């Protein structure tokens with residue numbers, strides 16, 4: 001996917017001025033947050049489960065090589081094949097190879113963020129293969145030629161009327177006077193269109209929420225059942241997944257599943273949780289003839305070795321963005337690449353470079369709400385700060401910021417000079433601002449005063465007044 | 476005198492007041508309110524001259540070396556006290572939660588940083604949790620609403636303490652706003668680096684404040700208060716904005732934040 005992360009500030013500016021987006025984002029706030037809170041409150045051991053889930057992943061990451069080997073052995077034992085891919089290029093090539101070998105014309109797709117990360121659809125289309133997204137949200141944004149704006153609700157930036165207009169423009173096979181204003185009607189129409197896709201598809205591509213080492217299984221959780229049809233109906237099933245998705249056992253899987261849906265949508269469990277192990281066995285009624293796993297590294301092993309390891313615990317539940325006030329203000333597209341919200345602010349610089357995505361980890365107040373709800377207890381603010389430090393070391397931050405900061409730090413490290421200068425400045429500002437109590441405009445403070453007044457200081461500093469008080473007391 | 480819960484009668488303590496750079500420069504009356512509350516709770520208060528800022532502007536801009544230098548300077552200035560108290564959750568959390576990690580590999584400072592961090596507290600939670608204060612003697616006639624500033628809330632667990640003490644103020648009633656725990660959009664340098672996002676956030680916050688129907692907005696961090704007051708005043712809101720310490724200390728004779736001096 002082409003990145004616009006470098007123009008984050010412009011993206012954000014446009015986003016906050018978009019009334020349609022504001023309406024759509026209102027649903028994120030009103031929906032997800034309350035549902036998660038209720039689900040967490042209903043389960044007394046929820047916090048303990050978060051700890052357990054974190055510990056499982058931490059352990060797995062410590063022994064990732066071992067679990068990945070075990071996973072591959074068990075995939076092979078079940079009759080499937082693992083394709084190790086170091087880069088997005090490798091992964092695209094591996095998928096295309098399989099599709100071309102079986103002469104695929106149409107592929108159906110379940111929702112997969114990895115497929116977005118490697119821009120798989122564009123690659124397939126460029127090679128004459130038609131990808132059909134079967135998750136409703138993904139289907140809608142595919143129609144609109146847009147990237148997802150949320151990792152579990154890809155079309156959350158859209159309102160119903162926009163979707164209706166798209167369906168009317170795209171689905172010309174249906175009578176123009178049909179009713180389409182209810183969500184139910186939209187879903188039914190999409191289902192009808194997608195059914196043909198399911199029957200035509202030669203290959204089904206899904207992501208994986210988890211890979212289970214002890215059984216060689218891939219696991220998807222969905223609410224629409226489209227993933228099942230995607231992976232069961234075609235002759236060939238390809239799973240695209242990144243390597244940190246692995247967990248040791250089915251028992252571990254069930255522990256993490258208990259925090260996943262609650263954190264994501266507030267459900268106790270997703271409607272469908274589907275475990276697939278290898279191709280169809282003799283005697284099975286259905287299932288694919290071939291089962292492939294395209295296992296992507298794309299920078300993960302480097303993260304594993306460094307300070308960003310903790311981010312590999314992420315289970316892509318979306319809770320961090322659902323609770324993020326910055327995400328609420330600007331939506332997902334402003335972040336400019338595949339992963340929005342706090343997780344994107346940590347992950348994107350690692351995947352496409354901090355030169356390109358440096359604004360993302362900076363555009364946070366460090367309010368900490370993301371970390372407080374992350375089921376895997378990933379210290380997202382700390383990891384955003386990690387990127388700010390890398391930027392600072394490499395002189396990537398804007399010159400004005402650097403000089404301002406250097407001057408400020410020079411002063412802050414010299415208390416006597418600091419108190420003298422601040423004392424002087426506040427006396428002047430206080431005297432000028434006293435009558436109104438605030439400034440509507442101040443030199444060098446345009447970022448502040450564009451949107452708010454600057455309250456006037458009281459005049460003398462605390463240190464000055466304290467010194468007077470102490471002197472008055474004869475000390 | 477403030478009331479303590481019966482089982483606790485804490486010994487006198489020597490408190491070093493970490494004024495914070497914003498209170499020092501913008502609103503010294505908050506510092507004096509803090510001194511009064513601390514003295515009423517049986518502490519002697521001293522104000523080391525060698526303090527400036529806790530270092531967050533550098534820390535949050537990725538400038539680790541300057542942050543470490545400022546951390547060492549601050550710790551040295553406060554090492555001799557029984558407690559370090561700041562009228563700010565954000566600055567207290569900086570010393571308490573972040574200094575030890577920042578200096579973890581510094582053999583001269585690591586252990587000292589940890590010791591001082593453990594003795595460092597945000598003002599209101601220090602009064603309730605360490606000094607056992609359960610009520611203050613103050614009067615404030617009117618409805619207030621309280622904004623939970625992020626660092627105090629999430630890093631230090633400050634939520635019930637300010638409400639407990641506010642409940643003891645005569646004449647005061649608290650109208651909780653919706654989303655009191657959501658960030659106001661200040662974020663230190665964030666608010667000037669990303670003014671459009673910050674503005675959207677503080678607009679939301681202003682709406683919640685207005686809907687609460689309260690006449691006065693309180694919080695425990697001056698940064699957030701300046702941000703919210705700046706927005707409220709720009710939009711002509713009549714809501715008065717104050718640091719919670721001013722109300723608890725009964726020192727509300729100064730003009731509220733961003734309001735003109737009365738003549």
Ligand code: SF4
Nearest residue numbers: 314315317318320374
């Ligand atoms: S970082 Fe945490 S909250 Fe965000 S998507 Fe990943 S697991 Fe969920």
